[in-house]
Structure formats: structure tokens, C-alpha cells
Amino acid sequence: MSAKDLDNAPTVVTRAPDAPAPAPAPAPAPAAPAAKKVVDGIEVPGPTDPVTIRIRGLVKKFGPQTVLDAMDLDLYRGKINFVIGASGTGKSVLIRHVIGLLKPDAGHIFVDGEDVVPMGDYELSKLRRKFGMVFQYSALFDSMSVLDNVCFPLREHTKKPDKEIRGIAHDRLTELGIVGADHKYPSEISGGMRKRVALARALVLEPKILLYDEPTTGLDPIATQNVDEMIADTARRTGGTSVVISHDMASTFRIGDVVSMLYQGKVIVHGSPDEIRSSQDKRLREFVETSGAVTFNPERPARA
Ligand SMILES: Nc1ncnc2c1ncn2[C@@H]1O[C@H](COP(=O)(O)OP(=O)(O)OP(=O)(O)O)[C@@H](O)[C@H]1O
Numbered sequence: 001m002s003a004k005d006l007d008n009a010p011t012v013v014t015r016a017p018d019a020p021a022p023a024p025a026p027a028p029a030p031a032a033p034a035a036k037k038v039v040d041g042i043e044v045p046g047p048t049d050p051v052t053i054r055i056r057g058l059v060k061k062f063g064p065q066t067v068l069d070a071m072d073l074d075l076y077r078g079k080i081n082f083v084i085g086a087s088g089t090g091k092s093v094l095i096r097h098v099i100g101l102l103k104p105d106a107g108h109i110f111v112d113g114e115d116v117v118p119m120g121d122y123e124l125s126k127l128r129r130k131f132g133m134v135f136q137y138s139a140l141f142d143s144m145s146v147l148d149n150v151c152f153p154l155r156e157h158t159k160k161p162d163k164e165i166r167g168i169a170h171d172r173l174t175e176l177g178i179v180g181a182d183h184k185y186p187s188e189i190s191g192g193m194r195k196r197v198a199l200a201r202a203l204v205l206e207p208k209i210l211l212y213d214e215p216t217t218g219l220d221p222i223a224t225q226n227v228d229e230m231i232a233d234t235a236r237r238t239g240g241t242s243v244v245i246s247h248d249m250a251s252t253f254r255i256g257d258v259v260s261m262l263y264q265g266k267v268i269v270h271g272s273p274d275e276i277r278s279s280q281d282k283r284l285r286e287f288v289e290t291s292g293a294v295t296f297n298p299e300r301p302a303r304a
């Protein structure tokens with residue numbers, strides 16, 4: 001038998017019938033914890049770590065204007081993460097980078113351990129399956145009925161029969177309190193209903209991460225509270241990560257778990273709603289106080 005044959009021969013271990021059984025193999029040593037992935041000196045959180053999205057050194061310029069200026073931000077798994085800041089501070093620009101609709105000039109965005117920044121179209125379309133996005137101004141298709149708007153992602157991304165798709169879309173709408181409007185068009189329903197239809201559409205593929213861009217802007221206080229409750233219920237029901245872009249401090253304090261404030265292209269304050277309430281940062285206090293969230297002032301005397 002040549003050496004080559006030996007290499008290919010199956011390994012057969014024979015043992016005499018009366019020979020003692022071999023001692024059991026020693027238990028393998030406990031596996032060392034997997035080494036953390038590090039990219040450019042950044043520890044990359046994996047798909048089960050507490051951080052779902054880690055943003056580091058994100059820079060975005062439009063001509064001479066620097067909108068994101070080496071921004072760092074962590075967004076936490078299973079939490080409702082609020083990103084607040086004045087109009088024009090780059091909140092929508094930031095969220096567009098997270099789903100790869102914009103490419104930065106520099107920096108990293110890790111989602112479940114994968115860097116979004118270098119991804120091409122194919123990888124991005126796979127990545128986007130993780131996300132549900134409720135755009136600022138709802139962004140429903142005006143020429144489609146409410147039901148067809150919600151069916152749209154299922155028709156695009158699944159091969160389910162149309163009857164089943166319509167059933168799922170109808171159920172999602174009903175869960176969100178949109179009843180009897182399946183065949184109406186977006187222009188025939190109220191702004192608050194449009195937000196809920198947009199949410200139903202974002203939820204229909206059961207995403208792990210939900211991004212909301214100013215979900216309550218332009219709504220009255222009752223509709224705002226309804227949308228807040230819907231976001232909180234959805235977070236509880238799905239256990240997913242929610243990212244809410246907002247300048248509504250009442251909503252932030254009502255349902256936020258973690259709050260980050262953008263200012264001049266950076267996150268300047270990051271913490272729990274209580275930490276935000278008691279922060280002495282002048283820029284934050286000015287923003288919160290002018291937003292009319294009267295619960296902010298920590299010195300405010302308790303009412304008798
Ligand atoms: N595609 C673009 N080309 C050039 N400038 C842009 C583009 N998109 C955004 N900007 C600029 O970037 C800045 C941030 O815009 P962005 O829409 O992110 O603000 P925002 O914080 O979401 O504000 P708002 O609260 O009003 O929605 C603005 O000055 C805007 O004009």
C-alpha cells in the first residue's frame with residue numbers, strides 16, 4: 001500500500017473482544033470566550049451583544065457643509081433609543097446612513113457586527129430586511145390603497161400567495177386600529193392614520209430593528225400619545241430594537257429608554273431620560289426647555 005493509499009484509507013480501530021473499554025476521553029476544556037472582533041481599534045458588537053448598532057467616527061459633508069462631524073453613537077438591543085436634536089442637525093441624514101441610503105465620507109456603522117459602509121447593493125438589500133422604516137411624512141404610495149401599501153413589502157420580498165398577503169396586511173392594520181379603511185387612499189385618511197399605516201407597512205416583514213423618523217411631528221397631543229403607545233407596544237411585542245428620531249421631548253420622556261442628543265454633527269449627551277432631565281449641559285437644557293417639556297426642570301418645586 002502506498003503512502004497515498006494510506007492517506008485515503010478510512011480509519012478503522014479494532015479492539016480484542018475481552019480488552020477493557022478505553023477510558024472515556026477527557027472532557028474538552030471549556031471553550032475560551034470568542035475573541036472580540038476589532039476593526040480600526042473599534043470593538044464590534046456581535047449579533048447577541050447589548051449594542052445592535054455601533055456608529056464610530058461618522059463624517060458626512062455636503063459641499064462645504066459638514067453635517068456629521070466624527071459622530072459616535074451606540075443604539076441598544078430591545079430598547080427604545082431616542083435621537084433628539086434641533087431641525088437641520090442631521091437626524092434624517094444619520095438614519096439614511098444606517099440603512100445605506102447615503103455613504104459617509106468616513107467612519108463605520110456596524111449593525112449586528114457587520115459594517116454597512118462598504119456594502120454593495122446586494123448586501124444592502126439583504127441588510128434592509130432587518131429594518132422597518134417609518135419615514136418622516138409617512139411616505140405612503142399615494143396611488144395605492146391603504147391595504148396595497150401594506151401588502152407592498154410582502155409582494156416585493158416574499159413568494160406568498162396574494163390572498164395570504166392581503167390577509168396578513170389586513171391583520172396588521174386591524175392590530176393598529178385601522179379598521180374599515182383598507183380600500184381608501186392615503187389622501188382620504190387623517191395624518192395620524194397615515195402614520196399608523198406607515199407603521200403597519202414597516203412591521204409587515206417582522207423586522208428586528210425599527211427606525212422611526214419623527215413619527216409624531218405635526219400630530220395633535222392625543223394622536224401623538226397614540227403613536228407613542230403604538231411604538232412602545234410594538235417594542236414590547238417584538239422585543240426588537242427601536243430607534244426614534246424626534247424633537248418631541250414629551251414623547252422622549254414618555255417612552256424613551258435611552259436618549260442621545262445631536263448638536264453640530266456630534267452626540268453631545270447620552271443617557272437615560274432621568275439623566276437627560278438632570279443634565280446641566282446648557283445646549284441640552286435650552287433645547288428641552290424651548291420644546292415645552294415642562295417636566296424637564298429638576299429644580300421645579302413639587303406640587304403640594
Ligand atoms: N442630499 C442632500 N444634499 C445636500 N444637503 C443635504 C442633503 N440632505 C440633507 N442635507 C442637509 O443636511 C442638513 C441636515 O439635514 P437633515 O434632514 O438630516 O436634518 P434633520 O435633523 O433631520 O432636520 P428635521 O428635524 O427638520 O427633519 C441640512 O442642513 C440639510 O440641508
Ligand SMILES: [Mg+2]
Nearest residue numbers: 091092136213
Ligand atoms: Mg429630519
